[in-house]
Structure formats: C-alpha cells, structure tokens
Amino acid sequence: MSAYAYRDRNRTEVIYASEAMTENIDTLFFCPNKDCTAHLHICAVDGSRKAYFRATYKQFPHIDNCPFASSANHFDSDKFNEELFSFDDAINNLFLVKKESERNKIQRNIGEHNNGENNKQPIKTLRQIYSMCKSRPVTDMYAGKKIRDMILDDRSAYYYTKGCFGNKIVEARRQAGHFFEDESKRVFFKAPTESGKYTFVLQFDEEKIYGKIKTEIKKNRDKLFIVAGKWESAEKYNHFISNIYSDRQVKVIR
Ligand SMILES: [Zn+2]
Structure with missing residues (x-):
C-alpha cells in the first residue's frame, strides 16, 4: 500500500492518498515505482478516515519486490512529532549499541518531562524513517529536510x-x-x-x-x-x- 501515487503513466502528476478520498474506487492510479506495472486504486483503512493506494485487482499486482507493495511500510504521520525529528541525530542514534541508546532515551525523557505540550515522539527506528521516506515523493520535505x-x-x-x-x-x-x-x-x-x-x-x-x-x-x-x-x-x-x-x-x- 502506498500513501501517494501518480495520475499518469509518466509519473508527472502526483496525488496524495489524503487528497484522493473523493475519487471513485474505479479510478486508475500508478505506482510511485516507475518500473512497477501495478494498477492502484484508492482505499480506506478499516475503521479510520485514512486512505491509501492499493493494487486491488489480482491481474495488476505490484511487481516482485516493489517497495510500495508492503503494508508493513505504512506510515502514520499523526503518530509522530515531526518538529522534533533530526535526521542526523536519528541516524547517529542507530549507530549506538542498544545499551547506550537506552541511556540516551532515559536522559531525553527526563529532559522532556513536564513540557506536556505534545507527548508524541519523533520517528527513530530505521523502519520508521524508511516508511516516512516512502510515504511521499523524494522532493518533498520532512522536518525541513x-x-x-x-x-x-x-x-x-x-x-x-x-x-x-x-x-x-x-x-x-x-x-x-x-x-x-x-x-x-x-x-x-x-x-x-x-x-x-x-x-x-x-x-x-x-x-x-x-x-x-x-x-x-x-x-x-x-x-x-x-x-x-x-x-x-x-x-x-x-x-x-x-x-x-x-x-x-x-x-x-x-
Ligand atoms: Zn509497485
């Protein structure tokens, strides 16, 4: 499933799932992977107002290993604090062995205690950062980057x-x-x-x-x-x- 797609086969006109809610389920969209021949259609996530693109018809699936086929890569931006995200900090944190990274986390939590405004954490695992990167076109920004x-x-x-x-x-x-x-x-x-x-x-x-x-x-x-x-x-x-x-x-x- 994918958070964005293209209206045309040449991939010039991008459309985000959030904008496509009013589209007919029969409308054909194209996969962000230019080598993929999947036919995508807009779908709603069960029990939520979130939408995404899916290769609904068996005859037109994502090609093997298409990164946009997996539902495991779904990114829910509402769950995370974008402002607090720093790409370099997040990557540097992945380099630490677990013990050190736990220690950083504890210190961070102490530091952020009582600032109450927003309890959401920034994305931090490699899978989270990757899913975020796959949820929008590469010229889009996340946290200013x-x-x-x-x-x-x-x-x-x-x-x-x-x-x-x-x-x-x-x-x-x-x-x-x-x-x-x-x-x-x-x-x-x-x-x-x-x-x-x-x-x-x-x-x-x-x-x-x-x-x-x-x-x-x-x-x-x-x-x-x-x-x-x-x-x-x-x-x-x-x-x-x-x-x-x-x-x-x-x-x-x-
Ligand atoms: Zn695909």
Whole structure:
C-alpha cells in the first residue's frame, strides 16, 4: 500500500492518498515505482478516515519486490512529532549499541518531562524513517529536510550522480554471487536496486552482529534491504563504505 501515487503513466502528476478520498474506487492510479506495472486504486483503512493506494485487482499486482507493495511500510504521520525529528541525530542514534541508546532515551525523557505540550515522539527506528521516506515523493520535505537527502533509492538515484556520502539510508539488494567476506567481516550490497550502479560495503566490528546480518541476508536472498550508514569512498571506484556498529542499522523489507 502506498500513501501517494501518480495520475499518469509518466509519473508527472502526483496525488496524495489524503487528497484522493473523493475519487471513485474505479479510478486508475500508478505506482510511485516507475518500473512497477501495478494498477492502484484508492482505499480506506478499516475503521479510520485514512486512505491509501492499493493494487486491488489480482491481474495488476505490484511487481516482485516493489517497495510500495508492503503494508508493513505504512506510515502514520499523526503518530509522530515531526518538529522534533533530526535526521542526523536519528541516524547517529542507530549507530549506538542498544545499551547506550537506552541511556540516551532515559536522559531525553527526563529532559522532556513536564513540557506536556505534545507527548508524541519523533520517528527513530530505521523502519520508521524508511516508511516516512516512502510515504511521499523524494522532493518533498520532512522536518525541513528533503527526502532525497535522506535516502538513496530508485526514485532519488538521479540525484546521486557523484556517489553517496555522509549519513544516508540506502535501499539495496545483496551483491550477486559473492556478497560477504568472513576474513574482513564485510558484506556487499548494490544500490540503487534497479541499476546496481554503486557497491556498498558494510564493515562490521563485531563478529556476532556480522554473523547475524549474514544469516538474515542468506535467508532473504532476493529481498530488498535498507542500510543506515555514514558513507565514504572505499578503495574502489563507485564503492562506498560504512561501519556497522549495531544490527539496528540493517533491516530486510518484507
Ligand atoms: Zn509497485
């Protein structure tokens, strides 16, 4: 399901689900993924006034691995505090091992106590940030930052002509064939997923986290993954590398 779609096959005219409530359920819309041939229609979420786009007809489903097919990626913006969100803070927090991040949370809660105005928290997990990024076009903003400055995926690939540097979420697939290297504790991904133009090298410190992620990739060989990293040039052309300190930096998209 998707929070936005396009009125035309060329994907020039965007429409948000919230604006499409009055549309007929027979009206055809197109998937945000330009390679996807799904026919989308407006639907209401049961028991709420929220709407979303769904590939209602079996004959016109999302293509395999279309990131807009999953209902797990649904983002409910009303549940979170957009103003309090800082992309870099959120990404840096994912780098911390769990114990440190819990400590930060406790300190934050103490600091925010009694400010009562709004109890909503900003998005913080990798899945939440990813769902938010997928809920609107890449030129839209969230908390004052453009989506394309947060995520490299097929939609924002045009913007990453020189590579991918700094804190970014990358939507990727595993490198075909040889995708890990036990000796150096490295895992290799390709992104953007359609062209696979860039290689992303995940450098693990800890044997345990390395083993866990490697197993996860083996179990989900054909699935897309999301990785939060602080990327810099690796030794080879079009290769980018980031340290992976925590398993919260790598998730499979189901
Ligand atoms: Zn699709």
